[in-house]
Amino acid sequence: MAEAAAPAPRVRPDGILALGGVCLLAVAPPVLEALQADYLLPTLTRMLAYGLAAAALDLVLGYGGLVSFGHSAFLGTGAYVAAALLHHANRGTPVVAWPFVVSGTSEALIILPAAAAVAGILAILIGAISLRTRGVHFIMITLAFAQMVYFLVLAVPEYGGTDGLMLPGPWRVGGFPVQSDAPRYWFAFVLVLLFMLVAQRAIQARYGLALRGARQNERRLLALGYPVFAIRLLAFTLSGACTGVAGALLADVAMFVSPDLLSWQRSGELIIMVVLGGQGTLIGPLIGAFVLLALEEELSAVTEHWMLVLGPILLLCVLLFRRGIWGMVSRAAYSG
Amino acid sequence: MLHTLAEPLLAVRGLTRRFGSLVAVSEVSLDLLAGECHAVIGPNGAGKSTLMGMIAGEIVPDAGTVLLGGEDIGRLSVAARARRGVGRTFQITELCSEFSVRQNVLLAVQTRFASPFHFLRRADRLSRLAAHVDAALVAAGLIDRAEHPAAILSHGEQRQLELAVVLACRPRVLLLDEPAAGLGLSETEELANRLAALKGRIAMLLVEHDMDTVFRLADRITVLAEGRVIASGSAEDIRADRAVREAYLGEMVDA
Ligand SMILES: Nc1ncnc2c1ncn2[C@@H]1O[C@H](COP(=O)(O)OP(=O)(O)O)[C@@H](O)[C@H]1O
Ligand SMILES: [Mg+2]
Numbered sequence: 387m388a389e390a391a392a393p394a395p396r397v398r399p400d401g402i403l404a405l406g407g408v409c410l411l412a413v414a415p416p417v418l419e420a421l422q423a424d425y426l427l428p429t430l431t432r433m434l435a436y437g438l439a440a441a442a443l444d445l446v447l448g449y450g451g452l453v454s455f456g457h458s459a460f461l462g463t464g465a466y467v468a469a470a471l472l473h474h475a476n477r478g479t480p481v482v483a484w485p486f487v488v489s490g491t492s493e494a495l496i497i498l499p500a501a502a503a504v505a506g507i508l509a510i511l512i513g514a515i516s517l518r519t520r521g522v523h524f525i526m527i528t529l530a531f532a533q534m535v536y537f538l539v540l541a542v543p544e545y546g547g548t549d550g551l552m553l554p555g556p557w558r559v560g561g562f563p564v565q566s567d568a569p570r571y572w573f574a575f576v577l578v579l580l581f582m583l584v585a586q587r588a589i590q591a592r593y594g595l596a597l598r599g600a601r602q603n604e605r606r607l608l609a610l611g612y613p614v615f616a617i618r619l620l621a622f623t624l625s626g627a628c629t630g631v632a633g634a635l636l637a638d639v640a641m642f643v644s645p646d647l648l649s650w651q652r653s654g655e656l657i658i659m660v661v662l663g664g665q666g667t668l669i670g671p672l673i674g675a676f677v678l679l680a681l682e683e684e685l686s687a688v689t690e691h692w693m694l695v696l697g698p699i700l701l702l703c704v705l706l707f708r709r710g711i712w713g714m715v716s717r718a719a720y721s722g
Numbered sequence: 723m724l725h726t727l728a729e730p731l732l733a734v735r736g737l738t739r740r741f742g743s744l745v746a747v748s749e750v751s752l753d754l755l756a757g758e759c760h761a762v763i764g765p766n767g768a769g770k771s772t773l774m775g776m777i778a779g780e781i782v783p784d785a786g787t788v789l790l791g792g793e794d795i796g797r798l799s800v801a802a803r804a805r806r807g808v809g810r811t812f813q814i815t816e817l818c819s820e821f822s823v824r825q826n827v828l829l830a831v832q833t834r835f836a837s838p839f840h841f842l843r844r845a846d847r848l849s850r851l852a853a854h855v856d857a858a859l860v861a862a863g864l865i866d867r868a869e870h871p872a873a874i875l876s877h878g879e880q881r882q883l884e885l886a887v888v889l890a891c892r893p894r895v896l897l898l899d900e901p902a903a904g905l906g907l908s909e910t911e912e913l914a915n916r917l918a919a920l921k922g923r924i925a926m927l928l929v930e931h932d933m934d935t936v937f938r939l940a941d942r943i944t945v946l947a948e949g950r951v952i953a954s955g956s957a958e959d960i961r962a963d964r965a966v967r968e969a970y971l972g973e974m975v976d977a
Pocket of ligand 1 (some may be wrong): 767770771772773837
């Protein structure tokens with residue numbers, strides 16, 4: 387709860403834990419191969435992508451105190467941007483023909499910035515309106531916008547409507563095709579790591595101090611002269627853009643996009659990942675993504691009614707670990 | 723009168739605010755000169771906090787405006803007024819309660835240097851800011867509590883921190899809404915000493931119930947009752963004013 391650090395030793399135990407986790411993720415491909423379990427690699431990549439989205443949502447939810455129930459809009463938009471660019475590159479048709487021509491591409495170094503840009507612009511528009519409201523109204527209005535995007539995408543027959551769209555093939559990174567699972571995993575891993583490092587910095591910088599301050603006491607921040615609305619809009623936009631990148635990663639690992647990515651259930655899952663892992667910790671939501679997806683995977687293998695089982699498990703987790711998994715772990719690391 | 727000779731730093735002109743049929747503040751005008759302490763007194767519900775809210779920009783007036791250094795700031799947002807030098811403490815302390823005492827002051831200090839849109843360097847490691855933060859903490863007597871969350875401070879310490887936070891922004895005008903509320907005798911005395919030390923450097927608009935503090939600090943006093951100015955003048959004039967004594971001071975002394 388308290389953001390004030392106790393007089394801390396220079397190397398904190400939870401820092402070591404986090405570093406250990408990073409190392410573990412870094413050696414996952416060769417280890418899984420040695421265990422002859424490399425069929426799990428795409429699942430891990432998927433977890434990383436969702437983890438990126440959840441950590442991006444944490445900027446808004448955990449640090450900004452704004453419960454966005456519409457982040458699937460950015461996830462799905464990123465995924466569809468990637469799918470559309472690959473689809474049109476394969477067909478040799480332009481993505482946009484008027485008023486200027488945008489042709490497709492299979493280059494990830496163009497696709498990812500494009501996904502970020504489109505999702506980011508969408509986030510500016512949604513944020514500019516939603517951030518004028520508070521509390522439950524904010525939750526409802528972000529949900530409403532996400533539903534609008536959902537139906538908008540359904541209405542474009544070119545991209546498969548409810549059926550979704552198969553991707554014609556994998557993307558290339560810097561000209562090299564990403565054919566196998568391991569490089570795809572590395573690529574996602576590096577992106578997630580980069581996001582974590584930059585975001586961690588930003589929340590401790592002057593900007594982050596202001597964003598976190600505005601969550602605790604908006605009135606005080608305004609009375610100090612902080613442009614609270616602009617600060618929040620920026621967080622929402624960056625969060626949306628990074629969630630868009632996560633969506634593009636999901637499209638690439640699944641080789642398929644469907645409107646399901648834009649549904650409100652995805653928004654809900656992202657919130658669960660954040661709360662389960664520990665909001666306002668960045669690393670917690672990443673853990674939350676791994677845990678939730680693993681639970682879903684395991685339970686759905688055991689029973690058809692996995693949702694009925696998952697619900698109570700999540701409820702227990704949230705009740706037992708008030709501060710989320712990472713909140714509990716890092717606290718235990720301190721006192722232990 | 724003397725104060726019409728000098729240009730007021732803060733000029734309140736005809737501020738009026740209704741809540742439904744209740745007129746909380748009615749055509750209130752007052753001046754605040756540079757370096758002066760101008761007290762606003764009046765019984766509960768007189769409209770003092772509403773007046774402060776309108777000056778700070780939090781409450782939109784039905785009529786009237788506010789001038790700061792001759793500039794009409796009556797249509798500016800709270801944050802824009804704050805950036806022009808309006809600092810404020812609230813009747814109920816407003817702090818970032820999860821942040822440490824140091825972080826609260828840092829948040830205020832950094833407003834003086836650049837926009838908050840800096841992303842890469844840790845705010846608490848910026849030595850240029852840290853020096854100012856330490857100085858403010860020492861001045862406020864809170865340096866020993868620097869790493870504690872604001873939430874665990876005593877009521878008196880929280881009030882002290884809020885004042886330190888506002889001062890760390892170097893405001894031109896300080897709006898103080900009952901700064902001594904809830905303080906003990908010695909704490910009130912200490913607060914009055916701190917404010918007395920600021921006199922002449924920062925213009926203060928002081929809302930306060932503690933009459934010892936008011937008469938010690940105020941150069942001028944405006945008395946509000948039911949949203950209207952019923953008297954305004956030098957501290958001596960107000961002390962001598964029979965109507966005020968009957969309407970307000972007597973009541974306060976007895977209370
Ligand atoms: N937001 C509001 N809605 C309705 N009435 C209000 C509101 N704020 C203040 N009032 C009323 O306006 C009058 C003045 O309040 P206030 O400015 O807080 O007085 P003071 O600070 O002098 O005690 C009171 O009668 C109060 O009940
Ligand atoms: Mg009041």
